[in-house]
Amino acid sequence: MLANKHKGEVAFLGIDVIGFEGGGILLFDFNALAAVETALNMMIEDIGTRVLTSPNAMITVMQAALEEHHGAVDARTAGKVIQEIGSKRASELLAESYQLCFPEAAVGGDADPLAGASAAPGTSQSAGKSGSKSVTRKKPSGGKRRGSSPKP
Numbered sequence: 661m662l663a664n665k666h667k668g669e670v671a672f673l674g675i676d677v678i679g680f681e682g683g684g685i686l687l688f689d690f691n692a693l694a695a696v697e698t699a700l701n702m703m704i705e706d707i708g709t710r711v712l713t714s715p716n717a718m719i720t721v722m723q724a725a726l727e728e729h730h731g732a733v734d735a736r737t738a739g740k741v742i743q744e745i746g747s748k749r750a751s752e753l754l755a756e757s758y759q760l761c762f763p764e765a766a767v768g769g770d771a772d773p774l775a776g777a778s779a780a781p782g783t784s785q786s787a788g789k790s791g792s793k794s795v796t797r798k799k800p801s802g803g804k805r806r807g808s809s810p811k812p
Contacts, residue, residue, distance in 0.1 A: 668761035669729070670753050675744035677737065684741065685729040688757040692724035699724070711751065718742060721754055 663671035663685045670686045693704050699720045700707060710717045723738035742750045 665760055668757055670757040670760065672745055672749075672753055675741065677740045677744055679730065679737070680741060680744075684726060686722075686725040686753055686757045687728040688721075688725045688754065688761050689728060690761075692721075692728065695724040695727070696721050711754065715739070715747075718747065718750065718754075722750060725754060725757055 663669035668687055668689060672684050672686070674681050674683045696707065697704055700710075700717060702710075707717065707721075711721050719735050719739045719742065722742055723733050723735055726733045726738060726741065745753070
């Protein structure tokens with residue numbers, strides 16, 4: 661299978677697991693991150709080495725990374741994939757996929773995602789709470805009151 665590393669995809673060769681005879685592609689994208697956090701009930705940065713030491717955590721991460729290209733993958737199938745390619749190789753592939761999806765974090769480890777972000781439309785300093793430009797009422801010229809009938 662062909663993987664696009666620019667999109668964070670990592671391929672592995674065919675294995676003896678139904679659906680993966682021709683190989684597989686891992687993609688640890690934002691949806692996979694959310695799925696892992698939900699399943700493990702932990703923030704992704706707190707998972708760290710748990711993936712390497714907990715079979716359940718590794719299966720959860722593998723399952724989430726496989727689903728973008730292979731549809732719904734159950735935990736048992738994800739475990740079989742890990743068993744076939746080996747847990748060491750599986751952890752290497754998952755780490756590579758994670759780093760490819762977040763290259764700015766992989767380089768120095770202290771990237772600030774907001775530093776390179778541009779302001780959203782309607783959020784300049786002169787914008788009001790609704791996002792529109794603040795407006796002041798213009799005063800009538802000559803200081804005269806406006807109205808349909810003069811006051812007695």
